[in-house]
Amino acid sequence: MAVSVGWVNRIKQGMRLTTVVAVAALAGCSFAPKEAGIGDAVSWNSLDGWQQDQQADVWPGLLAQCQKLRKKSADWQRICRAADQLGTPDHRQARAFFESHFQVYRINGTEGRKDGLITGYxxxxxxxxxxxxxxxxxxxxxxxxxxxxxxxxxxxxxxxxxxxxxxxxxxxxxxxxxxxxxxxxxxxxxxxxxxxxxxxxxxxxxxxxxxxxxxxxxxxxxxxxxxxxxxxxxxxxxxxxxxxxxxxxxxxxxxxxxxxxxxxxxxxxxxxxxxxxxxxxxDTVESGPRGSLNVPLTNERSVAVDRKIIPLGTPLWLNTTLFDDSAYQRLVLAQDTGGAIKGPVRADVFFGRGERAKQLAGHMKQSGELFALLPKPQ
The missing domain is CATH 2.40.240.50 (Barwin-like endoglucanases)
Incomplete structure (x- = not known):
């Protein structure tokens, strides 16, 4: 199914404009750099830790959101149909799936920054x-x-x-x-x-x-x-x-x-x-809470974002650390929003339920990078 190359460019331009307008409203007459928001395409080699991640862990969340997203665009219809055909992939197959169907774009912060705030809930x-x-x-x-x-x-x-x-x-x-x-x-x-x-x-x-x-x-x-x-x-x-x-x-x-x-x-x-x-x-005691996309959140694979900049359902590569400074690099899905989650490089990681989740979320206030995985034009 043919999709115009202009689809990706329109998303990028719209996200950048939203960010500039929002920052301008807060700062009076000052403006954010043009690159704030979803920026230029980068290679998969730019993602530190990509080859070591267990990408199949995001698969249940991807299939769940496909029930929503496949109705909204031809790109997601194509991607979700391919995901259905793949069944239950291992980590290598899941990694190859994302590399085949998506292109990576760096998300740039305001004032030329590459990093932003990563928190948890x-x-x-x-x-x-x-x-x-x-x-x-x-x-x-x-x-x-x-x-x-x-x-x-x-x-x-x-x-x-x-x-x-x-x-x-x-x-x-x-x-x-x-x-x-x-x-x-x-x-x-x-x-x-x-x-x-x-x-x-x-x-x-x-x-x-x-x-x-x-x-x-x-x-x-x-x-x-x-x-x-x-x-x-x-x-x-x-x-x-x-x-x-x-x-x-x-x-x-x-x-x-x-x-x-x-x-x-x-x-x-x-x-x-x-x-x-x-x-x-x-009725989500067993399945867990639902986010703004109205699909069950997946522990450590679902994040809340600013939907004015990052469309809900977007796969993201998260590169940050935990409170003990250990690397925390993984594929996540933008499936939720929050009142305090504003700006381009801003994400809130859902850690799940229990004492470990409470400790991780309670101490999570790290600097980190975000990369958006957008559908490849066909």
């Missing part, structure tokens, strides 16, 4: 109940019935979606975190369930999904349903700016320890992030 385990009690007194809310989705041009460049509520004959911004968790409790009666740890509930908002062990012993999964429209602000940045924790020491663990050590200031700190997430009960 995981599926947390909380303890809760479907009924409020003295122990289980911190709510997870379902999507509020009175929250409106607002589709206007002024919302297009915001870090979060536009959300509002009607007061009289006016549409006002939806409640912030401080208002929702404040004494007026405007969402009372819309609780999905209750948990026993307010800090765990807060971090669940950041992770986006999790598993709750109920007081009956049953495990239930909670997934991201919507968000209140306020832009995400990392509380770790607040702790750095106020001198509470040194920049080099910021991690999930150090932030959590600070919250536990300062209960009288915990609400103040958490309210610095006005973003608030609403959940739903999902």
């Amino acid at each position: 995981y599926t947390p385990l909380l303890h809760g109940s479907l009924q409020r009690s003295e122990r289980y007194s911190y709510p997870l809310y379902r999507k509020p019935a009175d929250m409106l989705g607002i589709q206007v041009q002024s919302c297009a460049d915001r870090a979060a979606r536009c959300r509002g509520r009607v007061i009289g004959d006016q549409v006002m911004p939806y409640y912030s975190r401080a208002e929702i968790d404040g004494p007026d409790q405007p969402l009372a009666g819309q609780e999905l369930l209750w948990v026993d740890d307010p800090n765990a509930a807060f971090f669940l908002h950041i992770q986006g999904s999790g598993v709750v062990q109920l007081d009956t012993g049953e495990l239930v999964a909670v997934g991201y349903k919507d968000q209140n429209g306020h832009a995400y602000k990392p509380i770790g940045r607040v702790l750095i700016e106020t001198g509470e924790i040194a920049k080099e020491d910021i991690s999930l663990d150090t932030i959590n320890r600070w919250l536990e050590a300062h209960p009288e200031r915990a609400d103040w700190l958490k309210n610095q992030n006005p973003s608030y997430v609403f959940f739903y009960l999902s």
Whole structure:
């Protein structure tokens, strides 16, 4: 099936323009270099560690996203048909498949940088109940019935979606975190369930999904349903700016320890992030959470990206390190997004569930490179 060579060029030009406009909006009259975004094609030899990776580990995720992507373009229809025919490849066959069907492009950062920030997230385990009690007194809310989705041009460049509520004959911004968790409790009666740890509930908002062990012993999964429209602000940045924790020491663990050590200031700190997430009960306890592409995320093979720059479903080569400086080089799939995941060389690695995943995600704030694998024109 013939595909115009201009397809790749249009993607590259569109991604570059989006990046320039976004950076210009933040910086006033300054502009990002033209090369920011998906850049020029490079050789497979440019990918450090490519020959050593176990590319077949990404295969289940590729087949899962094919159910979505094959309907959207002729290129993905062709690639997914070839993947179906290959069956269950070994690592060598999977590596050859990607080399045959994709071309590598470096993703360039702003200001001419080649590297960017790589972080991680995981599926947390909380303890809760479907009924409020003295122990289980911190709510997870379902999507509020009175929250409106607002589709206007002024919302297009915001870090979060536009959300509002009607007061009289006016549409006002939806409640912030401080208002929702404040004494007026405007969402009372819309609780999905209750948990026993307010800090765990807060971090669940950041992770986006999790598993709750109920007081009956049953495990239930909670997934991201919507968000209140306020832009995400990392509380770790607040702790750095106020001198509470040194920049080099910021991690999930150090932030959590600070919250536990300062209960009288915990609400103040958490309210610095006005973003608030609403959940739903999902059936993904066994299969794991679904990302923005609506396919199950694969441990250490799915990443969240800025979809304005990297189209969802794009295979990426990730070249970074773990917190102990050991090399972390692997093929991943762009299958999710996040409020804090903005910019060209920016990825959030999904590490899965369990203590290892928590430790890896909690300490992941590394410099790294990204390369996009785009379909070869046919």
